[in-house]
Amino acid sequence: MTIRTPERIVGEGAQVGRSMPRVDAGEKLRGEARYVGDMSVPGMLHGKVLRSPFPHARIISIDVSAALALPGVVAVLTGEDTLDIDPYWGHAIKDRPIVAIGEVRFVGEPVAAVAAEDEATAEAALAEIVVEYEELPVVGTLDDALAADAPLVHDGPIRPGLFHGLGTLPDRDGNICYRYGFERGSVDEVFEQAEIVVEGEYTFPGVYQYAMETHSVIAQWEGGEVTLWATCQHPFLVRAEIAALFDLPLGRVRIIVPYLGGGFGSKSYTKMEPITVALARKAGRPVRIVNRVDESMVTTRRHGAKTWMRTAADRSGRLLAREARVWFDTGAYADNGPRVTATGADSAPGPYRWSGVRVEASCVHTHTAPSGSYRAFGASHVQWAGELQVDEVARRAGIDPVEIRRLNLLTPGEQVRPGGKPLDADLIGDIRKVADALGWDEPREPGIGRGISVGLLAAGAHPVSSAIVRLEADGEAIVLVGSTEMGQGQRTAFAQIAAEVLAMPAERIRCQGTDTRFTPYDRSTGASRSTTLAGLAVQRAAAEVRADLMEIAGKVWPDAGDAVELRDGAAWWKGERRSYPELIARRFGLSGGQLIGEGGVHPEGTGSYAEGPVFWEVCIGAAEVHVDRETGVVSVRRTATVADVGTAINPLLVERQDEGATMQGIGNALLEEMVYREGMLLNDSLLDYRIPTIEDLPPEQVCVIVENADGPGPFGAKGCGEGAFAGIIAAIATAVADAGVRVDELPLTPERVWRSSQGQPKEDAKG
Amino acid sequence: MTRIALQLNGVRRSLDVEPRELLLDVLRERIGLTGAKRSCDVQVCGTCTVLVDGQPVSSCTYLAVEADGREVTTIEGFREDPAFERIAGAFTRHAATQCGFCTPAMVLTVHALLRDGELTDEGSIRDGLAGNLCRCTGYRGILDAVAELASEGTGG
Structure with a gap:
C-alpha cells in the first residue's frame, strides 16, 4: 500500500501527480517492445567470445587456424588485431584491453571472439581455438590483494579515462587503484574520551545485478562510420569511448538504444561495445553479440566490500564520532570502482551530526570479474554497518532506535560532508513516518526483530542533460531526450512533465529511445537522475514551446495580454477557444509545421564530484523479520520504505520503484552472493545464484511517498528508486540483530544465521 | 534435419x-x-x-x-485472443510491467493458470508464478494484478 504525505489533491487536467498508466505498457504486454537481442540488420553475423578459464595467466600462444577453417566462420579476433589502435578503455581508468593482450586477469576475460553465419557455428569455432597459457599467482580476495608481498594485478601507471570525474587520479599503491577520504573534527580525542565505543568489521559480498536481458550489441561499419544498437544506460558516454578507441569523430559513432530489459547499473558506461565493434571491423560485416547469463555475470558485478568501522557516543546516546575504513573489491579492472569508492565513503558517516569523522576508502584490484555500478552503490555497502553500530549505541544507552536517530539526525541545511551540498531533506520527519508505517511501537512476538535505517546517497551524477520538445501540427507532441528506458518508467514521467507544461494530456505525447544522431545529449541514466535532470531539461524545452503558443495566441487575441489560458490542448480567452493545431496553422499556414523547444541543464560550478551531489537521495527502510533459530531461516514479514521524492510525477510508478528496490534489497541481504574460490566463480548460473522469486515477497509492504517539493528537478521533484535498496538491506540487518543474532557478514543465509545464533564459528576449518 | x-x-x-x-x-x-x-x-x-x-x-x-x-x-498469438485484453488491462492498471522483458512470459503463464482455475488465493498465485522471475517490479504489482484477475474468476 501507499501513503502520500502531505495529502494532495490532483486538480482536473493536471498531468503531474497522477498515476497514469505507463505509456509503454501496451507494447511490452503485447511482446512488441524490441530489445537489442530481438533485432538484426542485413548481412549480420553472430559473435561469440572465448573467455579465459584462468584467473591469472600469461598467454603464450593463440592458434585460430582450425576455427577459421570451419565452414561459416568469417573472422576471429584476438588482441593482435587491436594493436593498430590504442586498445585500452575504461571510463574511469583506461586499464582494460578490448581483447586480452598477453595476459588474462580474471576468469571470463575475453581472449578471442568469433564472427560466424550463425550462433551455433560461432560457438563451435570457440572450441577450435587453441590457447596456451602459463598460470600465474592469483590474488583472489581483498586480503590477498592487500598483503605486503601481494602479486600486482596491474603494474603500469594510471591512465585516466574520459569520465572519471574525480579530480586528479593519484598513482597506484600496490593493488589499490584509487583512494578517497575525508576528515573533520578531532576524531582520536573523541574516541579516547567517549563513554560508548562500538567497533566492528563487516563483509558485503560481490553480487550480480541480473538484468534479465544480458548485455547485447550489434555493430555495423558503413561509410567510415560505426552504428551500434546497444544495451546502454549511458549512450553518449559510450559514443565518446568508442570514438576515442577507434579514432573517429563523435559524429561518426551512432548509438541507438531501444528498450532495455533492466539495467540497475549493469549497463552503465561501456561494456561489450568495444569488442563487438572490433569484431565487426575485422569481419567487414555487421556483428551481433548477445551475452549469456554466465558471461554477463563476469562482464560487471557489484563490488564486494570490507568495512572496519567504529562509532563513539556519550551515555545519553548522543553520537560523537565515527571512523571508517572501507575496501572495495573492484576486480581485475577498475570499471566504476573509483566512483563507487567515493560514493561509499560519502555514505559511511550516515546522516548524523558528528563532532569528528574520518573516512578512508580504497578501490582494490583482485583477479576476479570487474565491478561497477549497481543500484544504490556505496550506500548499500556501508549503511548497514553504520546502522548496526547506531543500534548498538542505542542499546547501551538504553534508548529506542527511532529515538536515537531523531536525536542525532541532521536537519535540512546542515553540512553532510565537508564542502558539497548541504542536506536537502527532512530526515527526522521521514524516519517517524517509516516507523509508523512499519508499526514500530506494536508489541513484538518472540523470534521477531524490527529494524529501521536511514542513510544518504550522493545522487544525480554529473548535471548535464538536454531535451527537445516538438509540438506537431496535429497537436501531438514528441519528446527527444537521451535518457534510457530500462523499466523505471521515464518515458511516462517525461510525457507527464511535458504535458503539464503544455497543458495537454500526456497520452498525446510520444517519447522514444535514444539515437545519438538525433537525440540531444544526456550524460547518463543512473544515479536516480533521469526525472530530476533530464526531466528538468524536458520541462524547459516544453516551456519554450509554451511560450511560442502564447505568442501566437497573442496575435489571435491582441487585447488578451497575459489573460490567455492554456488548457486541455487549446488556448482560451473570454470563452473563445483555439486548439493547438489551429494556433500552429496560424503561424505556418495550412501546410503544417512544428513548434520546437529546447531545454538544457548544466552545472553551475565545474560540476565536480566535490561540489555535488545534485541532491541527497534518502535511503530509508524498515523491516520486521522472523528469525528461526533452529534453522537459521530469516523471513521478512513486513517492510516499509520512504520515497522522499519532492514531488511524485507519477505516484504509482514511484511506489513500484520502491517495491522493486525493496525486493533487490531482500535479495542482497538474504540470498545473493557470487562465491569465489581462488579466483574461480563457483555459482555462475541462476541454478546456483538465487534471486528473489514472488515467493519471497513480504506479506506486507508499505511505501510512504513524501512530497515536500524540495528537489532540484521539475516541480520540486527529485529522483528515487535507489534509496530503498540501501535502506532495506540495513533494515533487515538491524532487524536480525534486534532478534538477537549477531550480524557482520551478508547475505544472511540460513547457515550464517544458524552458526551465529548457536555461537558456532563462521566456517568449518577448511579451504 | x-x-x-x-x-x-x-x-x-x-x-x-x-x-x-x-x-x-x-x-x-x-x-x-x-x-x-x-x-x-x-x-x-x-x-x-x-x-x-x-x-x-x-x-x-x-x-x-x-x-x-x-x-x-x-505472445504474438495470444495477444489476439480475447482473454489477453483482460490480463493486459489488469497488468496496466497495476503497473505490473517495468522493463517488460519478463512480461510476455508472465502473461502467458498467468493465462494458463487462470484458465485452469489454479489461481484461487494469494498462496496459489505465489506458487504458480514462482517459476517466472521479474527483477524490476519486486512482484507487488504482479501479485495485485493477478489477485484482481483471480477474484474475478476465469471470465471465459
Whole structure:
C-alpha cells in the first residue's frame, strides 16, 4: 500500500501527480517492445567470445587456424588485431584491453571472439581455438590483494579515462587503484574520551545485478562510420569511448538504444561495445553479440566490500564520532570502482551530526570479474554497518532506535560532508513516518526483530542533460531526450512533465529511445537522475514551446495580454477557444509545421564530484523479520520504505520503484552472493545464484511517498528508486540483530544465521 | 534435419530443424517471433515461456522436434485472443510491467493458470508464478494484478 504525505489533491487536467498508466505498457504486454537481442540488420553475423578459464595467466600462444577453417566462420579476433589502435578503455581508468593482450586477469576475460553465419557455428569455432597459457599467482580476495608481498594485478601507471570525474587520479599503491577520504573534527580525542565505543568489521559480498536481458550489441561499419544498437544506460558516454578507441569523430559513432530489459547499473558506461565493434571491423560485416547469463555475470558485478568501522557516543546516546575504513573489491579492472569508492565513503558517516569523522576508502584490484555500478552503490555497502553500530549505541544507552536517530539526525541545511551540498531533506520527519508505517511501537512476538535505517546517497551524477520538445501540427507532441528506458518508467514521467507544461494530456505525447544522431545529449541514466535532470531539461524545452503558443495566441487575441489560458490542448480567452493545431496553422499556414523547444541543464560550478551531489537521495527502510533459530531461516514479514521524492510525477510508478528496490534489497541481504574460490566463480548460473522469486515477497509492504517539493528537478521533484535498496538491506540487518543474532557478514543465509545464533564459528576449518 | 509440423499461433507450419535446435531459437531466429526472451538458459527464470498444447513450457530447454504435432502459442498469438485484453488491462492498471522483458512470459503463464482455475488465493498465485522471475517490479504489482484477475474468476 501507499501513503502520500502531505495529502494532495490532483486538480482536473493536471498531468503531474497522477498515476497514469505507463505509456509503454501496451507494447511490452503485447511482446512488441524490441530489445537489442530481438533485432538484426542485413548481412549480420553472430559473435561469440572465448573467455579465459584462468584467473591469472600469461598467454603464450593463440592458434585460430582450425576455427577459421570451419565452414561459416568469417573472422576471429584476438588482441593482435587491436594493436593498430590504442586498445585500452575504461571510463574511469583506461586499464582494460578490448581483447586480452598477453595476459588474462580474471576468469571470463575475453581472449578471442568469433564472427560466424550463425550462433551455433560461432560457438563451435570457440572450441577450435587453441590457447596456451602459463598460470600465474592469483590474488583472489581483498586480503590477498592487500598483503605486503601481494602479486600486482596491474603494474603500469594510471591512465585516466574520459569520465572519471574525480579530480586528479593519484598513482597506484600496490593493488589499490584509487583512494578517497575525508576528515573533520578531532576524531582520536573523541574516541579516547567517549563513554560508548562500538567497533566492528563487516563483509558485503560481490553480487550480480541480473538484468534479465544480458548485455547485447550489434555493430555495423558503413561509410567510415560505426552504428551500434546497444544495451546502454549511458549512450553518449559510450559514443565518446568508442570514438576515442577507434579514432573517429563523435559524429561518426551512432548509438541507438531501444528498450532495455533492466539495467540497475549493469549497463552503465561501456561494456561489450568495444569488442563487438572490433569484431565487426575485422569481419567487414555487421556483428551481433548477445551475452549469456554466465558471461554477463563476469562482464560487471557489484563490488564486494570490507568495512572496519567504529562509532563513539556519550551515555545519553548522543553520537560523537565515527571512523571508517572501507575496501572495495573492484576486480581485475577498475570499471566504476573509483566512483563507487567515493560514493561509499560519502555514505559511511550516515546522516548524523558528528563532532569528528574520518573516512578512508580504497578501490582494490583482485583477479576476479570487474565491478561497477549497481543500484544504490556505496550506500548499500556501508549503511548497514553504520546502522548496526547506531543500534548498538542505542542499546547501551538504553534508548529506542527511532529515538536515537531523531536525536542525532541532521536537519535540512546542515553540512553532510565537508564542502558539497548541504542536506536537502527532512530526515527526522521521514524516519517517524517509516516507523509508523512499519508499526514500530506494536508489541513484538518472540523470534521477531524490527529494524529501521536511514542513510544518504550522493545522487544525480554529473548535471548535464538536454531535451527537445516538438509540438506537431496535429497537436501531438514528441519528446527527444537521451535518457534510457530500462523499466523505471521515464518515458511516462517525461510525457507527464511535458504535458503539464503544455497543458495537454500526456497520452498525446510520444517519447522514444535514444539515437545519438538525433537525440540531444544526456550524460547518463543512473544515479536516480533521469526525472530530476533530464526531466528538468524536458520541462524547459516544453516551456519554450509554451511560450511560442502564447505568442501566437497573442496575435489571435491582441487585447488578451497575459489573460490567455492554456488548457486541455487549446488556448482560451473570454470563452473563445483555439486548439493547438489551429494556433500552429496560424503561424505556418495550412501546410503544417512544428513548434520546437529546447531545454538544457548544466552545472553551475565545474560540476565536480566535490561540489555535488545534485541532491541527497534518502535511503530509508524498515523491516520486521522472523528469525528461526533452529534453522537459521530469516523471513521478512513486513517492510516499509520512504520515497522522499519532492514531488511524485507519477505516484504509482514511484511506489513500484520502491517495491522493486525493496525486493533487490531482500535479495542482497538474504540470498545473493557470487562465491569465489581462488579466483574461480563457483555459482555462475541462476541454478546456483538465487534471486528473489514472488515467493519471497513480504506479506506486507508499505511505501510512504513524501512530497515536500524540495528537489532540484521539475516541480520540486527529485529522483528515487535507489534509496530503498540501501535502506532495506540495513533494515533487515538491524532487524536480525534486534532478534538477537549477531550480524557482520551478508547475505544472511540460513547457515550464517544458524552458526551465529548457536555461537558456532563462521566456517568449518577448511579451504 | 528433421521435418516437423506444428500448429503455431493457430497456423499450421512445417519446417526442417536440427535435432539439437531449441524451440526458443527456432521461434526467435528462424521464424522471427521474438516475444519469448532468452535469459537464464536453465529453466529458472521463465522468460522464454510459451504454451505447448496450452501448458507453459520453458522453450530454452525444449527441443524443437518435441513440438512436432503440437500446438504452440507465443505472445504474438495470444495477444489476439480475447482473454489477453483482460490480463493486459489488469497488468496496466497495476503497473505490473517495468522493463517488460519478463512480461510476455508472465502473461502467458498467468493465462494458463487462470484458465485452469489454479489461481484461487494469494498462496496459489505465489506458487504458480514462482517459476517466472521479474527483477524490476519486486512482484507487488504482479501479485495485485493477478489477485484482481483471480477474484474475478476465469471470465471465459
